[in-house]
Amino acid sequence: MLDTLLPILIFAALGLAAIGVVRRVRLWRQGRPSPVPLVKGLASVPRRYLVDLHHVVARDKVMSNTHVATAGGFVAAAVLMVLVHGFGLAEGVLGWVLLAASATMFAGSCFVARRRRNPPARLSKGPWMRLPKSLMAFSLSVFAITLPAVGLLPEDFGSWVLALALSAVLVWGLGEMVFGMAWGGPMKHAFAGALHLAFHRRAERFGEGNRSTGLKALNLDDEDATLGVEKPSDFTWNQLLGFDACVQCGRCEAMCPAFAAGQPLNPKKLIQDMVVGMAGGSDANYAGSPYPGKPVGEHAGTPGGPIVAREGKALVDAETLWSCTTCRACVEECPMMIEHVDAIVDMRRFLTLEHGNTPNKGAEVLDNLIATDNPGGFAPDARMHWAADLELPLLADRGEAEVLLWLGDGAYDMRNQRTLRSLVKVLRAADVDFAVLGNEERDSGDVARRLGDEATFQSLAKRNIATLSKYRFQRIVTCDPHSFHVLGNEYGELGGHYEVRHHSTYIAELYEAGRLHFKPWKGGGVTYHDPCYLGRYNGEYEAPRNVLKALGIEVAEMERSGFRSRCCGGGGGAPITDIPGERRIPDMRMKDVGETGAEVVAVGCPQCTAMLEGVVDATAEVRDIAELVANALTEAPEASVGAARQSSNRPQAVEVA
Amino acid sequence: MRPEAQVDASLEITVLVSVGRHPITGRARRADQDARAVELARGVAGADVRLLHAGGKEADSEPALRGYLGMGFDALTLVEQPEGADALPALADALNEAPPQLVITGERAEQGEGSGLLPYLLAERLGWPVVSGLAAVESVDNGVATLLQALPRGQRRRLKVRLPAIVTVDGAAPAPRQSAYGPARRGHLAAVPGSVTVDEAWASWETQPARKRPKRLKIVKAASARDRFKAAAAKAEGGGGQVLTDVTAEEGAEAILKLLKEEGVLR
Numbered sequence: 001m002l003d004t005l006l007p008i009l010i011f012a013a014l015g016l017a018a019i020g021v022v023r024r025v026r027l028w029r030q031g032r033p034s035p036v037p038l039v040k041g042l043a044s045v046p047r048r049y050l051v052d053l054h055h056v057v058a059r060d061k062v063m064s065n066t067h068v069a070t071a072g073g074f075v076a077a078a079v080l081m082v083l084v085h086g087f088g089l090a091e092g093v094l095g096w097v098l099l100a101a102s103a104t105m106f107a108g109s110c111f112v113a114r115r116r117r118n119p120p121a122r123l124s125k126g127p128w129m130r131l132p133k134s135l136m137a138f139s140l141s142v143f144a145i146t147l148p149a150v151g152l153l154p155e156d157f158g159s160w161v162l163a164l165a166l167s168a169v170l171v172w173g174l175g176e177m178v179f180g181m182a183w184g185g186p187m188k189h190a191f192a193g194a195l196h197l198a199f200h201r202r203a204e205r206f207g208e209g210n211r212s213t214g215l216k217a218l219n220l221d222d223e224d225a226t227l228g229v230e231k232p233s234d235f236t237w238n239q240l241l242g243f244d245a246c247v248q249c250g251r252c253e254a255m256c257p258a259f260a261a262g263q264p265l266n267p268k269k270l271i272q273d274m275v276v277g278m279a280g281g282s283d284a285n286y287a288g289s290p291y292p293g294k295p296v297g298e299h300a301g302t303p304g305g306p307i308v309a310r311e312g313k314a315l316v317d318a319e320t321l322w323s324c325t326t327c328r329a330c331v332e333e334c335p336m337m338i339e340h341v342d343a344i345v346d347m348r349r350f351l352t353l354e355h356g357n358t359p360n361k362g363a364e365v366l367d368n369l370i371a372t373d374n375p376g377g378f379a380p381d382a383r384m385h386w387a388a389d390l391e392l393p394l395l396a397d398r399g400e401a402e403v404l405l406w407l408g409d410g411a412y413d414m415r416n417q418r419t420l421r422s423l424v425k426v427l428r429a430a431d432v433d434f435a436v437l438g439n440e441e442r443d444s445g446d447v448a449r450r451l452g453d454e455a456t457f458q459s460l461a462k463r464n465i466a467t468l469s470k471y472r473f474q475r476i477v478t479c480d481p482h483s484f485h486v487l488g489n490e491y492g493e494l495g496g497h498y499e500v501r502h503h504s505t506y507i508a509e510l511y512e513a514g515r516l517h518f519k520p521w522k523g524g525g526v527t528y529h530d531p532c533y534l535g536r537y538n539g540e541y542e543a544p545r546n547v548l549k550a551l552g553i554e555v556a557e558m559e560r561s562g563f564r565s566r567c568c569g570g571g572g573g574a575p576i577t578d579i580p581g582e583r584r585i586p587d588m589r590m591k592d593v594g595e596t597g598a599e600v601v602a603v604g605c606p607q608c609t610a611m612l613e614g615v616v617d618a619t620a621e622v623r624d625i626a627e628l629v630a631n632a633l634t635e636a637p638e639a640s641v642g643a644a645r646q647s648s649n650r651p652q653a654v655e656v657a
Numbered sequence: 658m659r660p661e662a663q664v665d666a667s668l669e670i671t672v673l674v675s676v677g678r679h680p681i682t683g684r685a686r687r688a689d690q691d692a693r694a695v696e697l698a699r700g701v702a703g704a705d706v707r708l709l710h711a712g713g714k715e716a717d718s719e720p721a722l723r724g725y726l727g728m729g730f731d732a733l734t735l736v737e738q739p740e741g742a743d744a745l746p747a748l749a750d751a752l753n754e755a756p757p758q759l760v761i762t763g764e765r766a767e768q769g770e771g772s773g774l775l776p777y778l779l780a781e782r783l784g785w786p787v788v789s790g791l792a793a794v795e796s797v798d799n800g801v802a803t804l805l806q807a808l809p810r811g812q813r814r815r816l817k818v819r820l821p822a823i824v825t826v827d828g829a830a831p832a833p834r835q836s837a838y839g840p841a842r843r844g845h846l847a848a849v850p851g852s853v854t855v856d857e858a859w860a861s862w863e864t865q866p867a868r869k870r871p872k873r874l875k876i877v878k879a880a881s882a883r884d885r886f887k888a889a890a891a892k893a894e895g896g897g898g899q900v901l902t903d904v905t906a907e908e909g910a911e912a913i914l915k916l917l918k919e920e921g922v923l924r
Binding site for chain 1: 837
């Protein structure tokens, strides 16, 4: 009886799944066009899955092994099931391999079930809670129906009642695993995820050591086009596909600083809302943590309807989008390689460029950037006032230099001026041939871009590129990771290609070349806070630590450091839009610092300095790496006097601190 | 985005907008006060708001004018004027041609003469009443507008004025909304021909940047913090002046005439 029933069941499930696939693909194709290499993309899936994706999944060893067993077992079992039971090719080794595959899958699903027993808050419940049972139903029933096929059990084992019961379990398994995959069940992630890997919008992020973190430029030439993303169908089709790949594991939620601070953002919910929007409906069926302070079930949307309503509620509230610090912790954690920050900035672009609704100080900052080229609205010709006594060489006078020292808007900030002065002292101590742009420098456009004002960003960027093209220099060095990121990763698309170094990287190089010498460190414990735009955006985790090591400092690492560093709350214009939460992000970070017992927290970013120094009752002092280095500078020890003497006729370091 | 055009006698408001000048960098921008005037107009329920500018269409003035369009307008009427022309007759003609019920302007322009006289001269020419320093337009009923005028130190005065009228905004009026780039770029600058009157006096003037003069500090001898605060917060008050209540129109007019003669305004 099973012999006739099984092929019917299997091909019926496959047929229904095919219909579901077509429907799902139609949903994605509502998005804007985005050309992708079709064959090359599909061919790269195995490598992207087994290497890049697994690299992220493997951060959780148990879950990684669980997934390998379950998913590997399932893929093998599904293919073999079609061959063995669908086409009746049970002879030889196939049946035995199918037995092994379904057994492996069953073992994996036991671990899935174990994780679901007391699931952490970040995991979505709802349909996901039945997934382990469905996995078991599929693997067990496939295992059982294969036993007679390989001859372990007689063909007519048991009665027709048993066969019918087994078929019922198989129907459940097939329903979840095959039908549900295409019709929006939890297994959707496998189908959408594989295609998402194939047609990812940032193909360049895959591969060893590669990263792709710069925002993509908005085409401003088409006057009639809506700028940014107003409705779900304004995303590119492969962005929509990416949203569908979400497994709702909540790793993003666990890492999101805004979520932890009780601000109304949860990256996982945001992605799910986009899925709701692309299909049309309400978020009532969402079974994970909501946006803090916003109950589930009050928002709804359609593919062609607005995501953010001008008044009232639509799919997402504007403050959810403005809570993001663009720290990329969610993107870094996402095992499905979803690009949350791109989506958020796309929607912010619409709010700023089309609605004119940048909250709080946003409009003022953007107006300042337009009128004065700096966010504070200061006079452009006052940019160098902090360095009136330093006699910094100007590129305008020199025409060329080895190093262009990019000051950033921290030049107007009295706290950051101390960092800049320290950095100048260090560069002079190492005899670096450097110059500054002086008043010719403008804001890099970072804040404007993260606030969604692509027009102002491109205007600033193009003028900066024009200025830079007048001069010759080998590299740009800056103490501002935001400028570093924008100059290095985002100006390229507009025609500016530069070799950019963060000052910690450059100082590390100078030290390795023997051009700097340090006194031994006598202070207390030190921890290091990785700036998002240096670490996750640019992968520089080592150089700052090497510099601290060279200073004789043993860094007491925070629990969340390196690629898991927690944001200071200062990125993405978040201090400007200032969405209220229950806690402040910098307070949480300073608590992390306090837990290490460090007396000093070393930073490498003016934003981090400002945010962390704004913490009341902090247990640690905030020092930029440049300041620590400048304080430790000393003459070359005896052994290398010869080298130092050669350069004795060069300009000497001057005391600036 | 403009409020739905209502056929039945909707309130027509024209806002006079100018090209502003950023106080630090001198870049052209939407003038702060004029933007406030636009915001004030947008806040009047059921009003049909139009923007009117008389002036040149120089390269840097276009983005500034588009800044007003970015506040949610499809079009701005531009009465083109050559450099050195007097905007007053052109504006008066344009307003005469299709008179709105209410004209809102800023207090003074951020560049050019910036005398702040334009609303008054325009009112004189059109024969309309003028009300300065508005904080709000509260309501318009049967051709009478209820206005809230801002006075020093946070005081407010409620006035009723029969329309048509010209009003100017105060710094206490609501801050202008953000100008959005998309609508600003898509909006239409509708150039219309207008009368040109060359300002002959202006041609002979020499302009130079104003010099910031040092301010004389007021020396306050105060015993307590409260006194110092009061002195710091106090506005200079004229010593003279008198408040006339319950007087006839003739008595009032005589008192005003006397004061104007004393002050040398009238001779």
